[in-house]
Amino acid sequence: xxxxxxxxxHLDWQAGPVIDCPxxxxxxxxxxxxHAHGLIGADPxxxxxxGFGNVSCRCDGGFLxxxxxxxxxxxxxxxxxxxxxxxDIVHNQLGAEGPQPPSSEALSHAACYDAHPEILWVFHIHDxxxxxxxxxxxxxxxxxxxxYGTPAMALAVSHLAxxxxxxxxxxxxxxxxxxxAAGHDAGEIGAVLLNxxxxxxxxxxxRR
Numbered sequence: 001x002x003x004x005x006x007x008x009x010h011l012d013w014q015a016g017p018v019i020d021c022p023x024x025x026x027x028x029x030x031x032x033x034x035h036a037h038g039l040i041g042a043d044p045x046x047x048x049x050x051g052f053g054n055v056s057c058r059c060d061g062g063f064l065x066x067x068x069x070x071x072x073x074x075x076x077x078x079x080x081x082x083x084x085x086x087x088d089i090v091h092n093q094l095g096a097e098g099p100q101p102p103s104s105e106a107l108s109h110a111a112c113y114d115a116h117p118e119i120l121w122v123f124h125i126h127d128x129x130x131x132x133x134x135x136x137x138x139x140x141x142x143x144x145x146x147x148y149g150t151p152a153m154a155l156a157v158s159h160l161a162x163x164x165x166x167x168x169x170x171x172x173x174x175x176x177x178x179x180x181a182a183g184h185d186a187g188e189i190g191a192v193l194l195n196x197x198x199x200x201x202x203x204x205x206x207r208r
Contacts, residue, residue: 009092010091011096015099019081021060021081022059023059027121031066031076032075035053035073039127040054040071041072050071051070051072052071055124058121067099067100067102067103070100080099081098084102084110089155089158108157112158116162118183121186122182123193124180125179126176126179129200130196132200134179137200139169140168142172143156143174145174167181167183167184168181169193
């Protein structure tokens, strides 16, 4: 699989002030919860130490997403968020503004918002055990050949998001340990992720 944490889309980013989004505090809360559970972070022993995981929410004019390479931080500040204002998945292009550029997985977040008008929140996490147990748990999966940060991955996510019931949880087969959850309520999809992680742990324990 390809190197983590490298943006593969063409980015038009305009550096600017903190983005005013009414759901930023709730988004930051869930990002920190997922970080505390090790589902977002940075680990010298994984992916060459590159940060992993990101969260976003729909807002006026696009969506708010965590900035690139913030995974190592236990808590984020308003400066660590960016607003994606436009995107073209087929042509691999993204426009954004804010204090820092967006996550390298922003295209897959955009695909979720395009696929389903009721999707208001997208959480992308990494969990090796859940990723490995995904088939046992019946999770849908993107094709292994679709790598992270590419139009192929975004289109695969969009296809699954458009067909699935909300909240949804998808295994990103071409993105090592990566999963993406989406829905219309932050607490609901956060619970879906944490429950799935616990279920994967229980399933693994029973198979030993």
